Amino acid sequence: MIRSTTIIVVRRDGKTAMAGDGQVSIDDTIVKGTAQKVRTMRDGEVIAGYAGAAADALSLFERLEEKLDEYNGNLPRASVELVKQWRTDKVLRQLEALLLVADEQNIFLISGTGDVIVPDEDLMAIGSGGAYATAAAKALIRNTDMNAREVAETALGIAGEICVFTNDKLTVEELPLPEDEG
Numbered sequence: 001m002i003r004s005t006t007i008i009v010v011r012r013d014g015k016t017a018m019a020g021d022g023q024v025s026i027d028d029t030i031v032k033g034t035a036q037k038v039r040t041m042r043d044g045e046v047i048a049g050y051a052g053a054a055a056d057a058l059s060l061f062e063r064l065e066e067k068l069d070e071y072n073g074n075l076p077r078a079s080v081e082l083v084k085q086w087r088t089d090k091v092l093r094q095l096e097a098l099l100l101v102a103d104e105q106n107i108f109l110i111s112g113t114g115d116v117i118v119p120d121e122d123l124m125a126i127g128s129g130g131a132y133a134t135a136a137a138k139a140l141i142r143n144t145d146m147n148a149r150e151v152a153e154t155a156l157g158i159a160g161e162i163c164v165f166t167n168d169k170l171t172v173e174e175l176p177l178p179e180d181e182g
Contacts, residue, residue: 006156017148047175
């Protein structure tokens with residue numbers, strides 16, 4: 001089980017927001033509170049977040065960026081090709097992380113076990129607080145008019161109130177980027 005963080009992505013009304021907390025834990029000790037586990041790629045066309053070992057995830061981020069360049073920004077194809085490489089490369093197979101990636105049309109969970117999972121709804125969360133964030137986001141989407149960013153931030157805040165591996169120091173990225181708006 002991947003612990004030590006929570007990452008959530010929400011799509012609503014043409015916007016996609018991904019939020020991640022900043023806590024880094026080793027066993028039951030908090031060693032950092034302000035890590036940034038969510039970032040944009042490909043000049044803001046893709047958002048990616050990770051749960052798991054930071055060095056492993058950063059290595060996978062680099063590989064995903066290479067695949068995005070190789071396949072001209074096609075996130076579905078880049079994701080599948082990354083998983084194929086992750087599963088067949090002896091070094092990559094040892095990496096312990098989950099990636100949550102999104103562009104304006106797609107959301108994928110990518111794992112080293114060969115998974116490229118598309119959620120049934122326009123949201124998905126990973127990490128130790130993922131189930132809490134998912135439940136909160138579903139309730140917010142069904143019962144409020146909050147936008148994607150507000151849902152992601154609020155859901156992650158609720159997860160942080162429950163999960164000891166999730167804090168309230170959030171990194172949030174959105175698509176389309178705010179400066180892209182007229």
